[in-house]
Amino acid sequence: MLVNNITLIHRLNQSPSLSHIPKFLKNQFQFQVKSMSSSSSTIQEPSNYEFLKQTTYHPPSWASKLDPLPSKKFNLGHFPTPVHKWNLPNLPKDTEIWLKRDDLSGMQLSGNKVRKLEFLLADAVAQGADCIVTIGGIQSNHCRATAVAAKYLNLDCFLILRTSKLLVEKDPGLTGNLLVERLVGAHIDLVSKEEYSRIGSVALTDILKEKLIKEGRKPYVIPVGGSNSLGTWGYIEAIREIEHQSQNGTIKTSFDDIISACGSGGTVAGLSIATWLSELKAKVTAYCVCDDPDYFYDYVQGLLDGLAAGVQSRDIVKIENAKGVGYAMSTSEELKFVKEVAESTGVILDPVYSGKAAYGMMKDMAQNPAKWEGRKILFIHTGGLLGLYDKNEEMASLVGGWRRMELDESIPRKEGVGKMF
Numbered sequence: 001m002l003v004n005n006i007t008l009i010h011r012l013n014q015s016p017s018l019s020h021i022p023k024f025l026k027n028q029f030q031f032q033v034k035s036m037s038s039s040s041s042t043i044q045e046p047s048n049y050e051f052l053k054q055t056t057y058h059p060p061s062w063a064s065k066l067d068p069l070p071s072k073k074f075n076l077g078h079f080p081t082p083v084h085k086w087n088l089p090n091l092p093k094d095t096e097i098w099l100k101r102d103d104l105s106g107m108q109l110s111g112n113k114v115r116k117l118e119f120l121l122a123d124a125v126a127q128g129a130d131c132i133v134t135i136g137g138i139q140s141n142h143c144r145a146t147a148v149a150a151k152y153l154n155l156d157c158f159l160i161l162r163t164s165k166l167l168v169e170k171d172p173g174l175t176g177n178l179l180v181e182r183l184v185g186a187h188i189d190l191v192s193k194e195e196y197s198r199i200g201s202v203a204l205t206d207i208l209k210e211k212l213i214k215e216g217r218k219p220y221v222i223p224v225g226g227s228n229s230l231g232t233w234g235y236i237e238a239i240r241e242i243e244h245q246s247q248n249g250t251i252k253t254s255f256d257d258i259i260s261a262c263g264s265g266g267t268v269a270g271l272s273i274a275t276w277l278s279e280l281k282a283k284v285t286a287y288c289v290c291d292d293p294d295y296f297y298d299y300v301q302g303l304l305d306g307l308a309a310g311v312q313s314r315d316i317v318k319i320e321n322a323k324g325v326g327y328a329m330s331t332s333e334e335l336k337f338v339k340e341v342a343e344s345t346g347v348i349l350d351p352v353y354s355g356k357a358a359y360g361m362m363k364d365m366a367q368n369p370a371k372w373e374g375r376k377i378l379f380i381h382t383g384g385l386l387g388l389y390d391k392n393e394e395m396a397s398l399v400g401g402w403r404r405m406e407l408d409e410s411i412p413r414k415e416g417v418g419k420m421f
């Protein structure tokens with residue numbers, strides 16, 4: 001077996017017909033072939049970290065009773081993400097907030113979805129898929145991250161994006177996430193919001209999956225937001241990462257609360273089950289930005305049951321409503337809040353998820369300061385910056401001004417670097 005593997009690797013490197021394959025993909029293939037003959041069970045050290053490489057996954061000991069346990073993951077994100085103090089103004093007495101910067105988990109592949117995709121795409125490759133199908137809103141961060149990750153792994157990506165009835169027949173344009181998706185060559189099918197709610201995301205992805213199978217493709221379907229039980233491992237791993245950061249002294253505070261936005265449920269399912277199982281023992285609160293808390297308690301319960309977690313979602317997470325006027329719709333107060341946070345702390349929240357979650361949290365702090373006094377909070381910034389481009393027009397009146405620089409005709413030129421013409 002080993003001899004055959006080595007021959008295969010050698011052929012792969014020598015083959016002229018494969019010379020167009022980037023080196024990192026050859027390396028990645030090499031790893032997959034090698035791993036078939038490897039029985040190593042050592043946990044990967046950070047120094048061994050290789051971007052885009054597939055690795056054997058070893059769950060944290062406290063999660064080893066969950067079932068099923070994933071066996072492989074791809075290294076897609078830049079982890080560990082930083083944690084730093086977030087000096088938000090107007091906090092209750094002695095309250096401290098820290099930020100876990102999952103918005104810095106990458107560039108095109110940034111945000112919370114990368115963590116889920118590390119597991120989901122390993123499963124897709126293990127199943128022999130040649131393309132990925134997924135679904136979301138027109139500015140879905142999940143769809144953008146999936147499109148990029150799929151291309152990194154040499155897989156095609158098919159996206160079903162939900163838009164308004166008025167726009168469904170039109171070119172969707174290049175704003176925000178769409179620019180990245182279209183640059184990496186994702187295939188986009190538009191559906192109206194009415195069609196989406198009438199048919200449902202599962203039936204829509206099934207239709208596309210069947211069509212692709214008839215065309216001879218091997219599609220792998222990822223549900224909305226990557227939120228199934230396998231994707232939940234992304235945030236189980238995030239809690240292990242936080243634990244490591246506490247052990248190695250990067251994090252010096254012990255947190256009373258962990259807070260995150262909730263849009264399809266996977267992030268909060270992972271955070272809450274892992275916090276409950278691990279030594280962290282913080283209180284997990286999720287601010288949902290669509291549907292309502294009851295819907296998410298049930299959805300998270302389904303994810304937990306899919307992992308045989310043996311615990312009730314209502315016992316391990318508090319879900320609050322931060323939907324406001326509707327999913328992906330912002331009030332001027334919410335956008336003003338995003339602007340004020342950016343101006344006072346340099347941290348840019350997205351308007352659809354972390355912006356609404358932080359707005360909901362701060363509103364509760366203002367209304368119930370005693371509840372929050374003295375608490376040490378870790379807020380998970382789940383990314384989504386590209387979604388902010390969709391709010392350009394609404395943000396225009398809030399952002400700083402500009403002016404034409406005043407220059408006197410008589411100012412003499414000083415020689416310096418470059419003339420820019």
Ligand SMILES: Cc1ncc(COP(=O)(O)O)c(C=O)c1O
Nearest residue numbers: 141225263264265267353382384
């Ligand atoms: C930027 C961002 N933050 C938070 C979320 C919510 O995470 P989840 O879908 O796992 O609930 C999403 C996706 O829905 C997202 O794109």
